[in-house]
Amino acid sequence: MTSRLEVYGASPITSGAVLWLLVRRLSASGAGRIHGEAKIWPVILSLNGKGGQAMGRASKREEIAQAAFEQFHARGFNATGISDITGAAGVPKGSFYNHFSSKEESALEALSRYAGTLGFDLLTASGKPPLERLRAHFAFLSKDTVDNGYVRGCLVGNLGAEVADHSEEIRAAVKGGFDSWAALIRNVLSEAQEEGDLDGAMDVEATALFILSAWEGTLIVARAEKSAASVDAFFRTVFDLLLR
Structure with missing residues (x-):
């Protein structure tokens, strides 16, 4: 990772691991609340200028969401496992939970996508x-x-x-x-x-x-x-x- 930024006046940081450790310590100690609790999260979201893509990882949400939609439609909800979704998306199983908290949440996204296919x-x-x-x-x-x-x-x-x-x-x-x-x-x-x-x-x-x-x-x-x-x-x- 090559992003450089300053946290509350600290020296520029080039390691994502160090940044996360610092944020965790700030949160635990309450130091992050000096200027308001919301100050912690912009630090994380400013990485590479892309909110939610910490550590420079490319988001696979689109691939996972589309795969979930297709699997639910073809196989049904109960017959579809997380591994079926991530396998169809071509991503590691753990990637699913970076974007969805549960299979139910991905089913809600699938319903939204399905509406766009109905010729309304x-x-x-x-x-x-x-x-x-x-x-x-x-x-x-x-x-x-x-x-x-x-x-x-x-x-x-x-x-x-x-x-x-x-x-x-x-x-x-x-x-x-x-x-x-x-x-x-x-x-x-x-x-x-x-x-x-x-x-x-x-x-x-x-x-x-x-x-x-x-x-x-x-x-x-x-x-x-x-x-x-x-x-x-x-x-x-x-x-x-x-x-x-």
Whole structure:
């Protein structure tokens, strides 16, 4: 390490090990509180000008987070171990805990990443009728299901079924994900009502929840049958009957 800095007037330090020892001693003795407790942490964060990358190590958080997302989606939460994640990321097992406090925390990150793959932009795209946008959204999702051989399913639904009873944090994140998704569908249905393409008496909130719930069930059946029969039934029922 070649970073040089001064700590409370001390001589320049070139050894990361010496710096950490000094910080530990300052913290233990209370000396670091002379100018306020927060003074200790800028010393650590100033290393090489990169917060959180002490000792000059390059962060592997992105590789670990992406690997966790892919492993959880492919294998499920319980079947995925920390070693599976770090192995897929190509990093030592201990590196995981430099960035995530637990497997649950990495699952929350995975849910956030998964949201970016669901084609929500299709629901809000301008220049297309609302029901056409809704169909395009689910057509995008169904293509992914078929192209991947009816495996994986929906990560939100998977984690909800597998972990929600055992982790309040994951349960809350799953609920928040479904609530946001249903709200987007509801907005599309409301637009369709305003444009006269949908019965104005329809309860759009309940209908949006039903459509989303039906889609989650569709994926479960598709994975069990390894066929598109449930997907075809979803489109016929929702778009040819319910939303006529």
